[in-house]
Amino acid sequence: MPFIPHTPDEQREMLATIGVDSIEALFEDIPKKFRAAELNLPEGLSEMEVRQKLEKTAAKNHTDLTSFLGAGFYDHYIPSAVDALCSRGEFYTAYTPYQAEASQGMLQAIFEYQTAVARLLDLQYANASLYDGGTALYEAIMMAVRHTKRSRIVISESLNPIYRVMLDSYTTNLKLDLVTVPHKDCHTDMEAMLAALNGDTAAVIVQNPNFFGTIQDFTALFDKARELGIVSIISTYPIMQAILKTPGRMGADIAVAEGQSLGLPLSFGGPYLGIMACNKQLIRQMPGRIAGRTVDKTGQTGFVLTLQAREQHIRREKATSNICSNQALCALRALMYMSLLGPKGLKKTAQTGIERAHYAANRLERLPGVRVINQPFGNEFTVRLPVRAYEVIDKLLDHKFVPGFPLGRYYEGMDNHLLVACTEKTTKQCIGIMAELIGGAL
Amino acid sequence: MKTIFQDSAKGRAGVWPKEPRGNTEADIPAHLLRSDPPRLPELSEIDVVRHFTRLSRLNYSVDSNFYPLGSCTMKYNPKFTEAVAAQPGFTSVHPLIPQLKGAGNMTQGALEVLYETEQLLGEITGMSAFTLQPMAGAHGELTGVMLMAAYHNDKGNKKTKIIVPDSAHGTNPASAAIAGYDVVSIASKDGMIDPDELEKVLDDEVAGLMMTCPNTLGLFECGLERIVKLIHGVDGLLYYDGANLNAIMGKMRVGDVGFDIVHLNLHKTFATPHGGGGPGSGPVGVSQRLVDYLPISRVVKLEDGQYFLDYDYPKSIGYIAPFYGNFGVILKAYAYILRLGREGIVRASENAVLAANYLRKRIEKHLEVPYDRICMHEFVASAARQAEKGVRALDIAKALLDKGHYAPTIYFPLIVKECLMFEPTETESKETLDGFVDDLIEILGRVESDAASIQNAPVTMPVQRLDEVRAARNMELVDDAGL
Numbered sequence: 030m031p032f033i034p035h036t037p038d039e040q041r042e043m044l045a046t047i048g049v050d051s052i053e054a055l056f057e058d059i060p061k062k063f064r065a066a067e068l069n070l071p072e073g074l075s076e077m078e079v080r081q082k083l084e085k086t087a088a089k090n091h092t093d094l095t096s097f098l099g100a101g102f103y104d105h106y107i108p109s110a111v112d113a114l115c116s117r118g119e120f121y122t123a124y125t126p127y128q129a130e131a132s133q134g135m136l137q138a139i140f141e142y143q144t145a146v147a148r149l150l151d152l153q154y155a156n157a158s159l160y161d162g163g164t165a166l167y168e169a170i171m172m173a174v175r176h177t178k179r180s181r182i183v184i185s186e187s188l189n190p191i192y193r194v195m196l197d198s199y200t201t202n203l204k205l206d207l208v209t210v211p212h213k214d215c216h217t218d219m220e221a222m223l224a225a226l227n228g229d230t231a232a233v234i235v236q237n238p239n240f241f242g243t244i245q246d247f248t249a250l251f252d253k254a255r256e257l258g259i260v261s262i263i264s265t266y267p268i269m270q271a272i273l274k275t276p277g278r279m280g281a282d283i284a285v286a287e288g289q290s291l292g293l294p295l296s297f298g299g300p301y302l303g304i305m306a307c308n309k310q311l312i313r314q315m316p317g318r319i320a321g322r323t324v325d326k327t328g329q330t331g332f333v334l335t336l337q338a339r340e341q342h343i344r345r346e347k348a349t350s351n352i353c354s355n356q357a358l359c360a361l362r363a364l365m366y367m368s369l370l371g372p373k374g375l376k377k378t379a380q381t382g383i384e385r386a387h388y389a390a391n392r393l394e395r396l397p398g399v400r401v402i403n404q405p406f407g408n409e410f411t412v413r414l415p416v417r418a419y420e421v422i423d424k425l426l427d428h429k430f431v432p433g434f435p436l437g438r439y440y441e442g443m444d445n446h447l448l449v450a451c452t453e454k455t456t457k458q459c460i461g462i463m464a465e466l467i468g469g470a471l
Numbered sequence: 472m473k474t475i476f477q478d479s480a481k482g483r484a485g486v487w488p489k490e491p492r493g494n495t496e497a498d499i500p501a502h503l504l505r506s507d508p509p510r511l512p513e514l515s516e517i518d519v520v521r522h523f524t525r526l527s528r529l530n531y532s533v534d535s536n537f538y539p540l541g542s543c544t545m546k547y548n549p550k551f552t553e554a555v556a557a558q559p560g561f562t563s564v565h566p567l568i569p570q571l572k573g574a575g576n577m578t579q580g581a582l583e584v585l586y587e588t589e590q591l592l593g594e595i596t597g598m599s600a601f602t603l604q605p606m607a608g609a610h611g612e613l614t615g616v617m618l619m620a621a622y623h624n625d626k627g628n629k630k631t632k633i634i635v636p637d638s639a640h641g642t643n644p645a646s647a648a649i650a651g652y653d654v655v656s657i658a659s660k661d662g663m664i665d666p667d668e669l670e671k672v673l674d675d676e677v678a679g680l681m682m683t684c685p686n687t688l689g690l691f692e693c694g695l696e697r698i699v700k701l702i703h704g705v706d707g708l709l710y711y712d713g714a715n716l717n718a719i720m721g722k723m724r725v726g727d728v729g730f731d732i733v734h735l736n737l738h739k740t741f742a743t744p745h746g747g748g749g750p751g752s753g754p755v756g757v758s759q760r761l762v763d764y765l766p767i768s769r770v771v772k773l774e775d776g777q778y779f780l781d782y783d784y785p786k787s788i789g790y791i792a793p794f795y796g797n798f799g800v801i802l803k804a805y806a807y808i809l810r811l812g813r814e815g816i817v818r819a820s821e822n823a824v825l826a827a828n829y830l831r832k833r834i835e836k837h838l839e840v841p842y843d844r845i846c847m848h849e850f851v852a853s854a855a856r857q858a859e860k861g862v863r864a865l866d867i868a869k870a871l872l873d874k875g876h877y878a879p880t881i882y883f884p885l886i887v888k889e890c891l892m893f894e895p896t897e898t899e900s901k902e903t904l905d906g907f908v909d910d911l912i913e914i915l916g917r918v919e920s921d922a923a924s925i926q927n928a929p930v931t932m933p934v935q936r937l938d939e940v941r942a943a944r945n946m947e948l949v950d951d952a953g954l
Contacts, residue, residue: 031815032547032742033822034900040822043829043901047845052821055828055845056722058691065724069594073812076551083806087560089580091568098565101793108486110520112557118534119527122548125748126530127540127880130932131872133472134529135747141475141512144949149509154948157748160606163793171649191793198766198789202620202651244503272495275505287793297581298566298794299606300750312946318748322950323942326927331934335942341609341645342883346635346654351645354607354738354753358746368475368519369485372508377488384493405499423573431574434567453488 031073095459096431097389099409099450100240101162101189102301103290105268105378106454111292111365121358125318129333135357136332139320142364149270149367150284151277152306157318158360159303159352162287163195166234166264168350169283169305170196170205172314173232173260175349180205181230185222187212187239188264190439215241215403215411222250226257236264237273241402241436241448242386242409244273251280260311267291267304267363268382269407271375276306283307292366293359302359313339316350318357378453382408385451385460392464393449396471402446409450411436415471418447424470425463432463472529472933475512475522476952485516510953529933530747531877537903539830541849541880541892542640542687544717544739546823549810552743552803561802566794575779582778585795586770588805589754595808595816596716596733597726598756602765603801604792608714611734611753612646612681614766617788618732618757619679619708620650621764625786628706630678636664638688638884643681643712652678659886662686662842666694669701679708679731685718685847687884687892689827699729708732708761716740717896718824718847721817731758741804752800766791822897823848826904830895833908837915841887849894851887862918862925864889867911869936870928874910 035043040052049055056064074082096104115121119134126132126139139157146155159165170182184193186209193209200207210221217235226233233254238244251261263281265273268290276284288302289295307315313336321335341348370378386408390401398415414421418435425432437444451460496504514522531538538545556562560580569578589601605611616633623630633647634655644654655677657668664682680702684692692698702709711725711733717740725733737743738751745751757765767787768780795801811819824847831840831850838852854864868878868891880892895904917924929935 030818030822031810032549032898033818034898035822035825039901040825043825047825047828047832049828049845052825055821055824056719058693058845058847059719059723060696063695063723063728065597065722065727068721068813068816070591070813070816071809073815074809076549076810079806079809080551080555082809083555083802084558084560086580086583087558089583090560090564091577092560092563094568094577096565096568098567100567102566104563104565106488110485110516114520114523114527116553117524117527119530119532121744121746122533123530123747124538124540124543124545124745124877128531128868128872128878129937130869130929130934131531131536131877132529132747133933134526137472137474137529138523138526138747140948141950144474144476145509145511147949148511151505151509160610160750161793163790164606164610191790194790195793198617198791201788202617202624244499246503270505271509272499272504274503275509278505294562294799295565296562297564297578297798298796299792300797300799301793312948319948321942321945322947323938323945325935325937327935329934331937333937333939333942335939335948336946338943341641343641344645345641346644346648348641348645348648351609351613351642351649352607353609353640353642354736354745354749354751356606356746356750357748358744359750361747364475365519365523368512368514368522369516370488370511371484371513372511373484373513374486374488375511376508377491380491380493380495381488383495383498384491387493387498405503407499419572422571426571426573426577431565431568431571435571438570 094429094431097433097449098431100434100448101287102295103450103452104295104454105290105452107292108369110369111362114365115362120361126334133331136320138361138364140322140332142360143320145364145367146304147306149267150306151275152284153309154312155306156315157320158355158357159305159317160356161301161303162285163192165285165303165305166192167196167199168316169262169285170232172283172311175314176260176311177231177258179229179231183208183210183225183230183233185210185217185235187217187241188234188236189240216243217245219250223253226253226259228257230259232260232262234262238266238269238407241411242406243403244405244407246274248279268379271379282311288363291363293362300356300359302356302363314349317352317355381453382451385455386410388457389449389451389460392460396468408452412447412449414445414447417444421467421470425466428466430463430466432467472525474950474952476950478518478522479513479953481513483513483515485514485519536875536877537899537907538877539879539893539895540877541894542714544894544896546742546896547898548742548744549807552806555806556799556802569780579778582770584802584805586772586778588801591808592735592754592756595720596756597724598733599759600762600765601754601756603754603796604766605753605755606792606797607749607751608734608736608753609642609646611755612642613650614755614791615710615732615734616646616650618761618764621788622761623678631676633678634672634680636682638686638886639681639683640712640714662688662690663692664694664698666697666701669698673701673705675705677705677707679710681710681712683712683715685715688842688851689846689849690842691847714739718820720820722820726758731761737800737804742807743800743803750797750800752797764788819897826895826897826899830893830904837912849892851890851892853887854889854891857918858889860918861922864891866925867914870914870925872929873931876907
């Protein structure tokens, strides 16, 4: 029997030890009226058959597309060593490291991951991971609400709209007031943001680079927030953080990010990685696991899960969050990715994406009626087309090109706007073809 | 072992991407750039590989050790599911592709996986519809409670409370509380929810009850039928925590019993790996009256066999994940269900319950088993007797590590003193179970003669017992090497 080692003889011996004469007798507590009829499931398949079937299923996905889709989720090259190391069963078949002495590998890795994240984002502390960038943002808001005991949240409209709709869902039944400040030509409107802050505000949320790709400095906004006792939250893109002014330097209290770009495949939306870092004052509001360094009885260095008094298994309904399972293996991948690239490799990766995006912007701006909206930008930018973005995408799909994301999907009045992303995997040749195809589609 | 930061040397790197040709400084003004590079590790590739290979060896795992961690269902994670999920046809797909008009046909394979998995889980549990978006069990719980709220709000019900038994996982009360409900805890009687006790706290403000069945003691809730009637009697909803589904697959379908909401843990019951703490996947199934409130998007199959993402559900609770859940995890569970099929799914639960009862019967002569009756897929024992002699559940757990076994869950559920919770799963051989019991007997045999050797365990692991108080006090949560 697949995955079940017992022979019929062994099953009989085990039943004899238990003192019943059939496996069925073990289920007698389930009332007769609740007993299930035979499940209407397909016959089991052999391993070979499952693999053949799912090879066919995979082949139904088009993987021969040349894509300029980003919108917060990017196609970066993943070094081979990441997969090789992460495939070790000692990592991926372990549980949450409750028994520290038998889990030092994972615990030290979490500690190293926390360190790498804190250094990348320039804040004191990081946790062991959350589900994704969107739920990390929701948890950041809840931290701010608990910390300030206020309920008003000011959000820039240039925050990823996927996250904004998630925040709407999560806060439906909570007595919170979410205030969205409109963007101004794809930039966070700094004056309007400053004007929106007041003494009732718990948190202010911005994104850098923002959803449209625009890079801005939020130091003045965060300074003002600090004066008013408001928690400053920034959502960011880890690869770009290799070169961009850091959340810490801008004065953010909490930085969150979607960690997918750090060595995780796009994988149709998950599993991804919710990154969270914060400053010292907020550490006890932090949700999720945190590893800490300590010593054993003999004075030898070791690692444990710590500050657990925040967590659900101790505090139950008074916990800072309900999170239990997180994205540990994804965090491990991110740590491996950052360790293999180092500061130089990460910087080069960021710079190459920026170089390609600027080349693409340049090529597109040569087309009649096409204008790049934001300045400055990194590896992603917004162009306004003389026609609807959907129409252009539709035409390019015939050539197996996805030229970007149509901003009209989330922003009223932006039907002609296209969000274009490049990474180190985007070739100049492909950019050239894409520009020609768009030219032909106008 | 040194940290990767302690092993770094400035100027080294593992992977050397090509030099960029552009001029970043010209593209982005200097005041928007960081002043110093992040102090990330700097090692050659072989040293990164050695570092993580060495770290991996410091872990116990299902692949290397028996892992009877109760409530966690640490069954074998079949390797073919990893191969299935690693196919570029799945890993390379951008999640926004199917949201582009005209590109819906480009991800038919991925949408088929989602749709078919929902159907299979629906059949196994008897629920009307599923969402696969929740990314872990607790995330599924929160989604479930949000569904409860949507249902009551829609009906105009004034509901403020959710009832949670004291034997429940800590995530249950935490999920109910963060969704905005007051949590009412009820005491267990003989290890079960006491319907009389439930009746006492029941009123029109009760939104629902969250329960685990079999419960965290591994016992089937005998009062189930009455509990369902009581809760539905106040228009409350019944939530089923699927952490223990591995006990009842093919034996009972929670939808048939009258549960309204169920979350499953694909990383438990459906054999996807735990990853050292995640990623998991916590799909939520609902009864017919809650279908309209499920998160969007939902995968729909058209008459011509095509799949598409439907967002047109005005009563939906909205978006709880950026996309469609932890797709890579869902894919592994799908492959596992296809492999097992109709008979294999039932066989998994039968043998999980067989193994748990066998282990219980062998252990009960040596450790007190407070609920002395047929258990489901797990059971709890108590080291209260040993604790009187100075050997606590924690000590026994640590001594088991020295014998090469991971420890059972300890001190949970909270209602049993010096609790040890064992869940062997269906994938462990009789020899493994016997070897484990023999080792446990040897340890317990030392309680009288040499308690100190148990209290000092472990002594063969990479570290001995760690100072947790110091960790919490000093808060050394990041490395300072190389700064």
